[in-house]
Amino acid sequence: MDKQVKLSEAEWYIMNVLWENQKLEKDALELKQITKELKEQTGWSSGTVRTMLLRLIDKGAVSVDQTTGVYKYSTLIDKERCVQEEASSFLERIYQGSISQFVACFAKEGKISKEEREEILQLINQMKEEE
Structure with a gap:
C-alpha cells in the first residue's frame, strides 16, 4: 500500500471480512457472501454493503472482478499496515503520541x-x- 487509506468504522467491518477470507486463501467474495457475514453483527442490507464497497473501491482499498458476470471483491491493502496507521493516528490524536x-x-x-x-x-x- 503506497498511500494511506483512512477507513471509517463501518468500512473496517467490511475490510475485516475480506482480510479474513484472504487469510484463509479463498477466492474473492461476492456481495451476498459479505452481506451474510455481516448480517448478524451489523444488520446491514446488501444495498448498504454495496454502497460501502463502492466507497472502498474509490479509496483504492478494494478491487472488484467482473469477468465472470458476478462481482467478486478482494482487498488491495495490507491489514497490518492499515492497523499500524490507524493505531498511530489514534495515539497521536488522543494521547499526543x-x-x-x-x-x-x-x-x-x-x-x-x-x-x-x-x-x-x-x-x-x-x-x-x-x-
Missing part, C-alpha cells in the same frame, strides 16, 4: 491481563536488546 499515557490509561483501569503484561514486558526487553 505518548505510548506510556496510552498504556497507563488501561493499566489504571485494570484492563491489562497478566498475559498482556507479559507480552508488553517481552516487547520492551526485545527493544532493549536491539538498542
Whole structure:
C-alpha cells in the first residue's frame, strides 16, 4: 500500500471480512457472501454493503472482478499496515503520541491481563536488546 487509506468504522467491518477470507486463501467474495457475514453483527442490507464497497473501491482499498458476470471483491491493502496507521493516528490524536499515557490509561483501569503484561514486558526487553 503506497498511500494511506483512512477507513471509517463501518468500512473496517467490511475490510475485516475480506482480510479474513484472504487469510484463509479463498477466492474473492461476492456481495451476498459479505452481506451474510455481516448480517448478524451489523444488520446491514446488501444495498448498504454495496454502497460501502463502492466507497472502498474509490479509496483504492478494494478491487472488484467482473469477468465472470458476478462481482467478486478482494482487498488491495495490507491489514497490518492499515492497523499500524490507524493505531498511530489514534495515539497521536488522543494521547499526543505518548505510548506510556496510552498504556497507563488501561493499566489504571485494570484492563491489562497478566498475559498482556507479559507480552508488553517481552516487547520492551526485545527493544532493549536491539538498542
